[in-house]
Amino acid sequence: MRKINNLAAIWAINNILNSEMSRLISVLIIIAAFTGCKPKMPQNIIPPDKMQNILYDIHVADGYISSISILDSSKKVAASYYKGIYKKFGIDSAKYAQSMTYYYKHPKDLDEMYKVIAKRLAKQQKAMEKADSIAKSKKVVPAVK
Numbered sequence: 001m002r003k004i005n006n007l008a009a010i011w012a013i014n015n016i017l018n019s020e021m022s023r024l025i026s027v028l029i030i031i032a033a034f035t036g037c038k039p040k041m042p043q044n045i046i047p048p049d050k051m052q053n054i055l056y057d058i059h060v061a062d063g064y065i066s067s068i069s070i071l072d073s074s075k076k077v078a079a080s081y082y083k084g085i086y087k088k089f090g091i092d093s094a095k096y097a098q099s100m101t102y103y104y105k106h107p108k109d110l111d112e113m114y115k116v117i118a119k120r121l122a123k124q125q126k127a128m129e130k131a132d133s134i135a136k137s138k139k140v141v142p143a144v145k
Helices: 002-036 048-065 071-089 093-105 107-137
Strands: none
Touching: 048 071, 048 093, 048 107, 071 093, 093 107
Protein backbone atom coordinates (compact mmCIF):
# COMPACT_ATOMS: atom_id res chain seq x y z
CA MET A 1 0.00 0.00 0.00
CA ARG A 2 2.88 2.32 0.78
CA LYS A 3 4.35 1.78 -2.71
CA ILE A 4 1.04 2.69 -4.29
CA ASN A 5 0.83 5.91 -2.26
CA ASN A 6 4.40 6.81 -3.26
CA LEU A 7 3.64 6.11 -6.93
CA ALA A 8 0.46 8.15 -6.70
CA ALA A 9 2.37 11.04 -5.12
CA ILE A 10 5.09 10.86 -7.78
CA TRP A 11 2.46 10.77 -10.52
CA ALA A 12 0.66 13.80 -9.00
CA ILE A 13 3.91 15.78 -8.70
CA ASN A 14 4.85 14.85 -12.25
CA ASN A 15 1.47 16.08 -13.54
CA ILE A 16 1.83 19.35 -11.62
CA LEU A 17 5.35 19.93 -12.93
CA ASN A 18 4.31 19.09 -16.48
CA SER A 19 1.40 21.54 -16.35
CA GLU A 20 3.63 24.24 -14.81
CA MET A 21 6.31 23.56 -17.42
CA SER A 22 3.82 23.74 -20.25
CA ARG A 23 2.49 27.06 -18.89
CA LEU A 24 6.03 28.41 -18.61
CA ILE A 25 6.85 27.30 -22.14
CA SER A 26 3.61 28.85 -23.43
CA VAL A 27 4.42 32.17 -21.75
CA LEU A 28 7.97 32.13 -23.14
CA ILE A 29 6.68 31.43 -26.65
CA ILE A 30 4.20 34.31 -26.42
CA ILE A 31 6.91 36.70 -25.17
CA ALA A 32 9.26 35.60 -27.94
CA ALA A 33 6.53 36.08 -30.53
CA PHE A 34 5.85 39.67 -29.45
CA THR A 35 9.46 40.74 -29.06
CA GLY A 36 10.91 38.81 -31.97
CA CYS A 37 8.43 39.93 -34.60
CA LYS A 38 9.50 43.57 -34.74
CA PRO A 39 10.36 44.24 -38.38
CA LYS A 40 13.96 45.24 -38.86
CA MET A 41 14.96 48.19 -40.96
CA PRO A 42 16.52 47.23 -44.31
CA GLN A 43 20.23 47.97 -44.58
CA ASN A 44 19.79 50.26 -47.59
CA ILE A 45 17.63 52.69 -45.57
CA ILE A 46 19.15 55.71 -43.81
CA PRO A 47 18.92 55.14 -40.02
CA PRO A 48 16.48 57.40 -38.10
CA ASP A 49 19.10 59.48 -36.27
CA LYS A 50 20.95 60.31 -39.48
CA MET A 51 17.71 60.83 -41.43
CA GLN A 52 16.50 63.24 -38.76
CA ASN A 53 19.61 65.41 -39.25
CA ILE A 54 19.23 65.28 -43.04
CA LEU A 55 15.59 66.35 -42.83
CA TYR A 56 16.49 69.18 -40.46
CA ASP A 57 19.09 70.53 -42.89
CA ILE A 58 16.68 70.17 -45.81
CA HIS A 59 13.98 72.14 -43.99
CA VAL A 60 16.43 74.89 -43.07
CA ALA A 61 17.51 75.05 -46.73
CA ASP A 62 13.87 75.08 -47.84
CA GLY A 63 13.21 78.03 -45.54
CA TYR A 64 15.99 80.01 -47.20
CA ILE A 65 15.02 78.90 -50.71
CA SER A 66 11.41 80.00 -50.16
CA SER A 67 12.66 83.55 -49.59
CA ILE A 68 14.12 83.74 -53.11
CA SER A 69 11.57 85.48 -55.28
CA ILE A 70 12.97 84.53 -58.71
CA LEU A 71 11.80 81.01 -59.54
CA ASP A 72 14.74 80.03 -61.77
CA SER A 73 17.23 81.22 -59.17
CA SER A 74 15.46 79.38 -56.38
CA LYS A 75 15.54 76.11 -58.37
CA LYS A 76 19.28 76.47 -58.98
CA VAL A 77 19.95 77.31 -55.35
CA ALA A 78 17.77 74.42 -54.17
CA ALA A 79 19.61 71.91 -56.35
CA SER A 80 23.00 73.03 -55.07
CA TYR A 81 21.84 73.08 -51.43
CA TYR A 82 20.40 69.58 -51.68
CA LYS A 83 23.59 68.29 -53.32
CA GLY A 84 25.57 69.85 -50.48
CA ILE A 85 23.36 68.19 -47.87
CA TYR A 86 23.64 64.81 -49.60
CA LYS A 87 27.41 65.19 -49.75
CA LYS A 88 27.59 66.23 -46.08
CA PHE A 89 25.84 63.03 -45.03
CA GLY A 90 27.47 60.74 -47.61
CA ILE A 91 24.27 59.84 -49.47
CA ASP A 92 22.74 60.55 -52.87
CA SER A 93 19.27 61.61 -53.96
CA ALA A 94 18.28 58.01 -54.78
CA LYS A 95 19.11 56.77 -51.27
CA TYR A 96 17.30 59.76 -49.78
CA ALA A 97 14.18 59.07 -51.91
CA GLN A 98 14.30 55.36 -51.11
CA SER A 99 14.56 56.12 -47.39
CA MET A 100 11.70 58.62 -47.51
CA THR A 101 9.53 55.99 -49.21
CA TYR A 102 10.34 53.59 -46.37
CA TYR A 103 9.54 56.19 -43.71
CA TYR A 104 6.26 57.14 -45.43
CA LYS A 105 5.28 53.48 -45.05
CA HIS A 106 6.32 53.61 -41.36
CA PRO A 107 4.63 56.83 -40.18
CA LYS A 108 5.31 56.23 -36.48
CA ASP A 109 9.06 56.37 -37.14
CA LEU A 110 8.65 59.48 -39.29
CA ASP A 111 6.45 61.12 -36.66
CA GLU A 112 9.06 60.51 -33.96
CA MET A 113 11.73 62.10 -36.14
CA TYR A 114 9.56 65.12 -36.90
CA LYS A 115 8.85 65.73 -33.22
CA VAL A 116 12.57 66.21 -32.67
CA ILE A 117 13.00 68.20 -35.90
CA ALA A 118 10.17 70.57 -34.95
CA LYS A 119 11.77 71.22 -31.56
CA ARG A 120 15.14 71.93 -33.19
CA LEU A 121 13.59 74.27 -35.75
CA ALA A 122 11.66 76.13 -33.03
CA LYS A 123 14.86 76.51 -31.00
CA GLN A 124 16.71 77.79 -34.09
CA GLN A 125 13.90 80.25 -34.83
CA LYS A 126 14.03 81.61 -31.27
CA ALA A 127 17.78 82.09 -31.54
CA MET A 128 17.36 83.94 -34.86
CA GLU A 129 14.63 86.19 -33.43
CA LYS A 130 16.80 86.97 -30.42
CA ALA A 131 19.75 87.83 -32.66
CA ASP A 132 17.51 90.06 -34.79
CA SER A 133 16.17 91.92 -31.76
CA ILE A 134 19.70 92.48 -30.44
CA ALA A 135 20.81 93.77 -33.84
CA LYS A 136 17.81 96.12 -34.05
CA SER A 137 18.42 97.48 -30.56
CA LYS A 138 22.03 98.32 -31.43
CA LYS A 139 21.24 100.46 -34.48
CA VAL A 140 24.03 102.89 -35.13
CA VAL A 141 22.89 106.47 -35.37
CA PRO A 142 24.93 108.31 -37.99
CA ALA A 143 27.06 111.15 -36.70
CA VAL A 144 25.87 114.61 -37.72
CA LYS A 145 28.54 116.82 -39.25
